[in-house]
Each structure stands twice: as structure tokens, then as C-alpha cells.
Amino acid sequence: MKTKAKRPAGKGSQQQKRAEQRAARREVILAAALDEFAERGFAGARLDDVARRAGVAKGTIYLYFRDKEELFQELVRSALGPFVAAIEGALSHDLPLRVVCDRLASSFAREVLGTRRKDIIRLVLTEGRRFPKVAKFYYHEVPERAFAAVRALVKRGVARGEIADDKLAKFPQLIIAPALVAILWDGLFSRFEPLDTEALLRAHFDLLFKAAERRAA
Amino acid sequence: MKTKAKRPAGKGSQQQKRAEQRAARREVILAAALDEFAERGFAGARLDDVARRAGVAKGTIYLYFRDKEELFQELVRSALGPFVAAIEGALSHDLPLRVVCDRLASSFAREVLGTRRKDIIRLVLTEGRRFPKVAKFYYHEVPERAFAAVRALVKRGVARGEIADDKLAKFPQLIIAPALVAILWDGLFSRFEPLDTEALLRAHFDLLFKAAERRAA
Amino acid sequence: MKTKAKRPAGKGSQQQKRAEQRAARREVILAAALDEFAERGFAGARLDDVARRAGVAKGTIYLYFRDKEELFQELVRSALGPFVAAIEGALSHDLPLRVVCDRLASSFAREVLGTRRKDIIRLVLTEGRRFPKVAKFYYHEVPERAFAAVRALVKRGVARGEIADDKLAKFPQLIIAPALVAILWDGLFSRFEPLDTEALLRAHFDLLFKAAERRAA
Amino acid sequence: MKTKAKRPAGKGSQQQKRAEQRAARREVILAAALDEFAERGFAGARLDDVARRAGVAKGTIYLYFRDKEELFQELVRSALGPFVAAIEGALSHDLPLRVVCDRLASSFAREVLGTRRKDIIRLVLTEGRRFPKVAKFYYHEVPERAFAAVRALVKRGVARGEIADDKLAKFPQLIIAPALVAILWDGLFSRFEPLDTEALLRAHFDLLFKAAERRAA
DNA sequence: CATGAATGAGAATTCATTCAT
């Protein structure tokens, strides 16, 4: 970290290394920020602690982010790209709706609930109101895109007769509601009453699709 | 309320008036606090502003609440009693499950979404993590009690053949999930895409009960 | 306290009773104030606590004392009159100096160290600097008068050949220094090392008078 | 001290300079705090004023001291080490007791009464009661050590026949009492009646030692 | 680039004092 790595490498590689180091450090700070924000909320998190956790000086944070708010925004931004891609990808496979849903559920459990991403989502849900820019970005990046995909999925399912009506296309929220509740429950009440998220989601889809299947039958 | 009624009143009535005034002022402060907390979150709300909004001096708040945190706790506490009572009340009537649900939905829309209570719930969801006492109180006061009522309702429905299985008894969260999502959506994304909560809830129950009805059929 | 004592007594007796009650209440407040000031110092004492301890409402204090400072002043004032009188009285008896001193010592132990008066003295020593009026009053009331008496005593002792020189007349502080130290020690260090004040004072006088006696011899 | 000496200095010297600056600033704050505390007492002193007097920002104080109380503790702590060392040093010389005492007296006048140290002692005497940690530290650091030294001195004096009895070994307070009284008097009453401390201490030792000498004679 | 000391605006809390009842 303190080695100057002076001569050798050509200029291009030099610059590239610099850029990589910069990116790496950015990631370290973002990771530390996520920990602190998730633990204490936006207002409660101290940049001092973020810096300590990231192993950098406090001032360094300001070399990568304009201010605390931008750090928060970037935190959200940085964690969402890969996330929605997965959802959109599910459409490309030509599988039965129920199968797609089951895969999404387990992918959600694996990729979101099992990782720091759930903390990001929780942060958006809990702090988003005071950060319109974050809410806006998140809206366009996640629900808007995800719901578009879901609507397409549902319509295909209806067309194929896999599902009876298009209520779910009108209210895609109905599909993901239990997932959000699971995230919130986990942070608030799991001490008192643990919640088996996978079972919850499975039960949810069972109910939704039993309805549909019967109807279609 | 503002009549002076000086002489006649005996000591008792005097004291009573005092108590009433005290209670009234408490309410005023709580209402102002709700506004500020809902707007800015716990950390962001300034007691100065709460006081100004309540029309009292800053110090006065401390005559009614030990500190900011207790003010927050009492805020939650004060708004919940009447709320669950309604849910529990729904059980006492001997109506078909679907009817009960519809009533709960419209009662929720009227009594929660249409009032400040939705802000309280949002506050619990967004701030509860950093206030374990609030989360605990809320858990015991709302979901625990409400879910007990829901489970009983569902079981009665199953026994009567109104509904096919007891998944909903196992995961009452599935029933209220859309309601919570509606509250959060309202605060976060309604600017971009308004959400018709009543239609959402109706669609939700339609799906749940179509499943059940068909099954039962 | 709450009885109105309406009709009977004549006007004079009425007024007298009023005055007595007033005086009594004043005393109660002063006693409570002494407790609180001694415990917490001037700045640390809360009038709220003084009132509670005195069993009166906070506002009542202001019916008897202009403000906190005057309460403190009156506290000092009220406790000192009787005190110096005793010292001055010691002169009137025509006893040998050593006997007078021994009497003063035991009287000091009894009347000061054994009572709340030691707290008053401590308060003057510890708070007097910030209350010039108190310091001034105390100076004129206690050391000035007491030292005048002491000087007279010493001079008489010298004249009678009971004591060799008049250093003690020049520095009466030398006579009372150990008493003050005892008061301070008591409040600060007695936890770590108790101090037998009477023995201390006796040893002190032994030293002073052995010197004198030998010299005189 | 203010020279920039930029380039040459190596890392070590850099760090050293940092450390020195830190220490210097700490001293500046302590000095300012002493002024304010001595003037207004602990409770009355405002950190705002301490900062202004020290020429730093309010927040800076908190980079050096956890809170107001620790600032006070460190104030006392920082001023006492060198002080007792002097007392203990007096023992090492093999001089007659009276000479040692005279030296201590003039050293006390020079090193304590003539400096800010007297203010520290006064602060301990006046505020110590509400800061048990300060009282404890001071007790172990000053009277305990000083009295041990005094006891040894006195015993040596007795053994050498310079002094008659060991009352002073039992109550070393008797030796320093006038010094403390001088400090208090200075702060409280010197406006009304100045006190020549050196003469007071000399007179004190004269009395003590005349007694002893005669006895020994 | 990186550092971390310094800054100072800002917020919670306290408490002497007032005043309507």
C-alpha cells in the first residue's frame, strides 16, 4: 500500500494500476459504509467509523464521494445493477411461469437475503423517503424494470393459459410483497419470532398459482 | 373547553381540569412530533421544530417526556391501542371469511392509510431497528395480537370449508404484506407511479380467495 | 398546614401566627437549601430539589428569597450569628488562655463539626470566591470578629505571662488553621484516611502552648 | 518552533513534530482551562470560553479530552507531579529539620503561591468533593506522599533531638494547615485584609520549633 | 493522493425564573 512501485511498467499499465487501486479503494469504502449505514441508519452512521472500518483516513472518503449523501447514493447505485439483470434474465428462458417464480424465489433468497443486498434494500425502504434522489434512482432501477419484466412474464403466462387473469400484471407488487415483508421482519421482529423466508415465499407462490391453475383447469 | 368557569368548580373539578389540560397538551406535542418524525425521521427531527409546531416552548416537551426517545416510544404507543382492537373485533362477528377480509381491507384503508396511523406504522418499519424497545412493544401490540386473530379467522374459515388450506394460518404475513408494501410505496414511489391501495388489496384478496374457493369447490 | 384557622383569634394574634408561619417556612427552605448546597455545591444544587426537600412548591422559594444567590447568602447569614457570639463570649470569662482554647476546641467540635454549621463554613470556603457579597459578609461576621476576640485573648495571655510572644495575635489564622483543614479533610479525604479532629486540635494546642509555656517558664 | 523546515526532516522527525504540537496544544488548553476554572469554578466555567482563551475551536477541546470532567482531572493531574517531587527531595538532604522547613516554606511560596499551582490546589479543595476521582488521585499523589515524607523528616528530627515529640508525625496536617489557609484566604479575604503568607509560615514554624527547641533543651 | 487535526454549526437537555390560576 505504501510501496511506490516506481519505474518499470509502461505508462498505460501504470495508469491502469492506479485506476484499479482507486476502484478497489472505492469498493472498500462502500463496503464499510454499507456496514455502518445498515447498522445505524444514514443519520446515525458516522463517517469517522466508516473510515476506520475501511482502513482509510476520514478525509479520504471525500476524495471519492462529494459528501455523505453521495456516499449513500453510490452505495445504493453500486449494488443494484447486477441485481435486476438477474430478474430480466429470467424472461429470456422459455420456462413455465411457476418454474420461473420458483427460480426467482430461490435466487432472491440466495442473492439478496443471503447477502448484504438485503441491507441495501432495507436502507432504501427505511431512508429513501428523505433522499428523493435515491428513491428516484432506485425506482427506475429496480421496481420499474423488475415490474416491466414481471408484467411480460405474467402476460406470457396468461397467453399460455398457465395463469387465469392478469391481476398480477396490474399489481406486480403482489408478487414481491412477501419478500419485502421478509426483509423488514428480519430486521425488526426475528428476535421474537423467526421467519422462514423460503417457506414463506413458497407458500406465497403456492397460493397464487393454485388459484391460477384451478382457474385455468 | 375554553370556558373559564371560575368560582363554582370545586377542588375536584379544578384538578380534573388540570389533568385534562395536561392530557390535551400531551396530545398536541405527540401530534407535532408525529408530523416531524414522519417528515424527517427520528434522527432528523428537531425537538425545536416539534415544539414550535406544537406551539409550546422547547422545555415544555421535557415536562411530558423524558427525552426524544421516550417521545418517539410514546408516539407509537399512543396510536396503537385502538388499532388492533378493530382487528380483533372482526372476529366476533360470524361472517364469511371473505367478507371479513373485505371489511378489514376497507377499514385498513380508512383507519390507517387515510390517517396519521400509516405514518406511525411507517416509522416503526423504518426506525424500529434502532429502537429495540419500540420494536418489541410494537411486535407484542400489533403483529402478535393481529396474527393470533388472523389465525383464528383462517382456521374457522378452513373448518367451514370457505378456504382450502391453512398456509395463511402459518404465514399471516401473506395477508398483510400488500398493505405494508402500500404504505412504503406511498412514501417512496407514489410520485413516480401512484398506487391504488384499495384496488391492490382487493386484487390481493381476489387472488387468495379464488384459490381457496376453487380448491374448496 | 391546610387548615384555614378561620374565625377565633384576634387580629394581632392572627398576624403573629402568620409571621411565625412565615418564619418557620423560611427556616424549612433554608434547611433544605443547606442540604442541597452542601451536597452539590451552589451551581449543582437545583431549586427544584430544594423545594421538594422543603415540601413546598418551587415558586414558593421566590416568595421568600429574591433568587438563588440570595438564598445562598441568607443561608450563610442565618447560620453565623450564634456562632461568633460563642467565641466572643469566651473572652468574658476570666480563665487561663489554655483553658479558653480547650473550651473553644471542644465547643468547635460540638457546635460546628458536629452540626450543619461545618457545611456552611465549607460552603463559604468553596463557593465564597464567586460570591463576593457572601465573602464580605462572612469576613466581617466571622474572621474579623473572631480574630479581634482572639487578639484580645492572646494579648491578655501575654500580659499575664501565660504565653511568650504575640505571634498568635498577629496571625490568629494560626490558631484556627487546623480546624479549617479538618473541615476540608472531612469532605475530601476521610474516605481514604479518617481524621480524629479533636485529637488534631488538642495536639495543635499542645504544641502552641508547650512553646509558650516553656518560653514563659 | 514556527520554522517550517519542510523538506529535510524524515518521517520520524515529522511524527515527532506532530507529537510536540499535540503536546503543546494540550498545554495551551490546560492553561486556559485553569484560568477559567480558577475564576469561575468547575460548573461555572464554559468550555466555550476555555476554547476562546486557548485560541482553538470548541470542538478541538474534545480531541484532547473526553469531556469537561476529564479536562478538570487532567488539569489537576498535570500540575502535581513536579510538586511533590520537591517535597520528597527535601528529605534527601541531611539538614536540620528547621532548615528543611524553612526551605519548604520558601519553596512553597515560590513554587505554589507564586504560580498557578495555588489555583490548582484551591480547585481541589473547593471542587474535589464533587469529583471523587480527583480527590482520590490528589490524595494519593499529594497528601499521602507528602505526609509520608514529613513523617520521616519529623522522626529523624526527634531521633536527633531537634524536636521534642512526634505529634507532628501523627498529624502532619498541623504543619501544612497554615499554607492551605493562606491559599483560601488569598482567594476569599485578601481584599479586606491582605495576608503576608511568608511571614505567616515563618511565624508558624517559629512557634512549632520554639516549642520543640525548648523541650529538647 | 492521503492524512487526520481542526473547525464550528447544530442539537439535546437543563434549570432558574415567571406567572396564571
Place this chain on the structure above:
DNA sequence: CATGAATGAATTCTCATTCAT
């Protein structure tokens, strides 16, 4: 007179942000 609720100035402490090194 007595009360005690209300006031708001004053004070401590925090922490995002800046900047000299």
C-alpha cells in the same frame, strides 16, 4: 400566599466537512 406548569437562555457535546502538511 401558594402552586407548579411553562418558558427559553444557556451549555455541553457531536460530527460532517475542510485544509495544511
